[in-house]
Amino acid sequence: MVEPFAATGEFALIARYLQRVGAARSDVVLGVGDDAALLHPPADQQLVVAMDALVSGVHYPAETAAAAVGHKALAVNLSDLAAMAATPAWATLTLALPQADMAWVADFVRGFEALAQQHQVALVGGDTVRSAVPMVVVQLQGSVPPGQALRRSGAAVGDTIWVSGTLGDAGAALALWQVPSHTPPALTTADRHWLRQRLDCPTPQVALGVALRGLATAAIDISDGLVADLGHLLRASAVGATLQLAALPLSPALRRYGSDPVALALYSGDDYELCFTAPPTATAAIQQAAHAAGCGVTPIGVIESTAGLRLQSVSGVQHTPSTTAPGFDHFADRASR
């Protein structure tokens, strides 16, 4: 029910709290407060629909600040829409909590709200339920002009492979969280904080996604790690690729973190950057689009006809990606193996 989230019981308190969250949009005919929301879809656009769940202890450390959970729950869905070149619009939210902890909810809403306002997303409905394990499910919708959505399947031989931002930061933060005694000598307190922010509060590349309409041939967001997600794109496009390891964009903090930053950039997830392809002729236009979107983009390789992914080191040696490296699954799954 989209009604006041939970109609009765102590969870009704949370429900009331969630009635005025997110941006006010003129296309929301009826928001939270009835059996369902009523929306007026934009004319002549396609709808873009994503749904991503975060489970405490699986997708984020259980002690993560509630505001970060609120931010991340929306951010991971915004990232999916960014990878489709969509403009976000409406969210529905299911909040599953062990008890009606209003301080936690207020903090959660603060994080969700700030990102929702930034991207003009209205929260139009959802549900609040009791569950021993905290879990947040967001369904996010947006729109894109017909034929302009970026898919995974459009990469062509000769295309350049690009990534936004830097890679491996969230993975380093996760490793630092998992082994608190690990203190890389060069890593500053500011580095630690910055890396943790990259894990807890990822920045979805929504403006970049929209700017890539008509320029990129394929796109995916990096949630499971570059090798895993680029692998999805290559298979969907029925092509292969070679990556230049020396070209991978690494943050100064990750370089100071030290232990094999390239492996983290290749295999660790949760960065929520975009990986996309475009013909070499589009290079200048892409750099311009990224500049306008306020983010950096880096060419890291090339699409080839031979299936599979090859990694080329500085010395020119090629090898295939590890299949046992960390980053292929979320950390709880890794921990349980």
Next chain:
Amino acid sequence: MVEPFAATGEFALIARYLQRVGAARSDVVLGVGDDAALLHPPADQQLVVAMDALVSGVHYPAETAAAAVGHKALAVNLSDLAAMAATPAWATLTLALPQADMAWVADFVRGFEALAQQHQVALVGGDTVRSAVPMVVVQLQGSVPPGQALRRSGAAVGDTIWVSGTLGDAGAALALWQVPSHTPPALTTADRHWLRQRLDCPTPQVALGVALRGLATAAIDISDGLVADLGHLLRASAVGATLQLAALPLSPALRRYGSDPVALALYSGDDYELCFTAPPTATAAIQQAAHAAGCGVTPIGVIESTAGLRLQSVSGVQHTPSTTAPGFDHFADRASR
């Protein structure tokens, strides 16, 4: 992500299982398999959006058959759309499970699939995650011509109050499940089975909802119990009502169940019937619409200007509803009080 649900790990098996579920619809441009789904919304219609979560042990007994969980997860959302007079179209699904139990998933999909095919609902995306507590979240969308959605707020003084089907059956099944030693002498084995079906596999009144466009003035689905849900409708419409207790539609099985069937009809939830209002002049048209939709409807009271809900017994005595009766919250919440 709408991509193959879970891209990696053992949950990828479930993901593959969920790639071909539900009806094939021509308005699904891109379904499961990318970062998000692409949908072509119907021209000149409003979108209707509901999201309802079911937690094992809270919204259904933990030992409920997986097929029933699959059915119910979609049914409760179809019921929300029915209460808005909407035609359902697309669902997204988050499945949270302790482990990748493929037999359970196959059974779940069987229940979800049958109801999805019946209502022409396509599953276009979602997520599969690991969680110690099983939980199912469905977001369902449909459409309705502008201005024709039924809301809770349209009831007018003098309107007749109607309900579909029979009330209290799911509550009786829940009571029987909670106290297995309780064996009402008149209750047959067939009755027990029928009541349990009413709890596990509710029938969303989608056809009735659509048939009520232009006839009903307000509507809500009965998930928390007649008194609680009619209360929402009355408050949203700023009116009151008197119900005739003798008019409440009770199934033969509930009558044989025996112990205070009227209280179950008033206060127990999970029946997922519709409660709606309409002017007395619409009576014949409503009966015709219900007949065409294949369900029974019963007039049970009248909308009045005096706020609040009054219950009138056969002898003409009026009283106000209990505020401590069961049915105001889900059974786990009740059990914990």
